[in-house]
Amino acid sequence: MSEMLSATFITVFIATVIAQAMPLMLAAVGETIGEQAGILNLGIEGVMLIGAYTGFVVTLMTGSFWIGMLAGAIGGVVANAAMLVLNVWLGLNQIVIGLAITLIGEGITSVLYLQNYTSSPASLGAQPRMPIPGLSEIPVIGPALFRQSGIFWLMIVLILVLAFxxxxxxxxxxxxxxxxxPSSLDAAGGSVMRTRSTAVILSGVLVGLGGAYLALLTTATFSPHLTNGLGFIAIVITMLSRGRILIVMLTSLVYGLAVAMGPALQVIGFTVPADIIKMLPFIIVIVMLIVFARSSVVPPALGAPYTRGAR
Amino acid sequence: MKTETSSALVQGFVRSVVPVLLALIVSGLIMLAMGASPLDFFAGVWRYGITGSNWQRSLALMSPLLIVAIGIIVAFRGQLWNLGYNGQYLLGAVVASGLGPILYAVMPAFLATIIVFVVAVLAGAVWSLIPAILKARYGTNEIITSLVMSFIAIGVVNLLIKGVFKDPGVTTPQTTVIPEDQLLPYIPGTEIHIGFLIAIALAIVAQIVLSRTSFGLRIDIFGASPKAARHVGLNSTWMVVLLFAISSGLIAFAGSVDILGQFTYQRADWDPRYGDAVMPLVFLARFRPVAAIPFVAFYAVLATGGTLAAQQAGLNVDFLFVIVGLILLFMTITEYIGNRRALGQSYVPAGLRRTVLQPFTRTSERTSA
Structure with missing residues (x-):
């Protein structure tokens, strides 16, 4: 009996780790692409929320998680458009624009949600599962890993393709x-502006997908301030990973592990205050920053708008 | 000469006021799109923020906002982006609401208030050490570290309020209510606590220190270029730590003033997020503490009146953040257009013209462009 219990316990634990790590992984990969191209997007907290909200609303309307994810990606691109136009094209201050996007994203999604859904809080229900024949029959890890939604596999493939x-x-x-x-790219005949534009749009897609994944698959609902700082954690993970997407994936899993630890401890019998569970990822992040302080390197041109000929 | 300075003043005024107006107009349009009446909202802001004795509530709100603004200005002047203000504010607040009742029980109110203020400032300053040292030693981006420390501070504050500082007489997690006669006194004839005067005085002192003393000049040199600062003999490590400590200490001080002046106790999970609201205003004031006063006054009215007005218009209070975000966006745009005008350049930058006009041209054909 106790063995049965521990088997399901481990299954649930692994599934929680993945569910918590995926939104962060997508957002951090999006941020990585932006940062590698020289754009520090502090607005991804807001972009994630907008992606989460559009994904949530569209899934409620259409009943399809796939269309919801697509809507989340589009929402992310629309939100990042402010960064594209104001920073990449006009060369305005990234910090200010990023914070503006975060504030507007938080404000507008919270206002819209409370206006439209408070009277009847909506849940999206169970995600469509796509068990992989054979593998999903493996005890313990089968149900945890190979009974995920098809969306999960598409996202993993997307991230690996981008890593390559x-x-x-x-x-x-x-x-x-x-x-x-950037001046070398310009001298080699490439267009800095076009490269950065592509990167910002792609980054919007991924961060929007991250938000939508959080709302649709991880929590199956939306609530105001759903991300609760996840966007900023994504920025830290991006900084620590130095542009290597495989490391982004690993560190995101570490984060998932930290978050899943709270409920797991509760099952074993330790009662951990909710505030500590909420703080834990941030504490881990600051410890990582202190320990790896020397290696959190960002691209040299990060944050600097490119003007041809300017020194 | 005289016309030059006056036209510069006019331009500065236009560049500061236009973003606010544009943000209000666009937020009005958003309200229309959401089926709420912007006219009702702004009338409500006027009614609940100014008329009757409501202006006194707005002024009382000004004191924490202004002190937070000064704290942010000190860091931003040195190009240190201290964004951990929410956590720093709450740390200061919890010192007042948690330590306050214990101290008031054993010593005269005046002494206890002084101790609370000192401990609050120290708590804020100590909390900023990690981001400051990481920045000074390894150049780790202080935006991220201060934000992460802020999230940790919020957790610590909640734990304190639910734990050692909890009022045992109440079921909801909150601190003991501080009795009326131990709070900061009102300015005679009004219901505005003296925190307002402290804030105004701090703004003036900060203005003088920043613009008229060698220390202020050192901050500006450091902000303009840490490398140049090192050349003239400034210790940049010490400068980062000091500026962060002053900034964070001031913001924590704002929290303790707010509790002792206005709120009298603190609930768990309470976070007014003053810093988020004040941050754009600090840019509009061009990092000048005295210039921040009118902007903070404007926002205090908007927030005081807007809380009730938003509810009446069927909106959530979070709508204020949309307005603040829009102010930020329009501020950068106004700044951009103003600079282009001043330089006599086209509004569209050269690179953008290339991208928009020939986005799909092959690279090889564009080398001559």
Missing amino acids: ALARTSWGLSTRSAGQK
């Missing part, structure tokens, strides 16, 4: 050079 593209393709090279030394 950023490291090994010429697109990845121009993106990274836009963050390392």
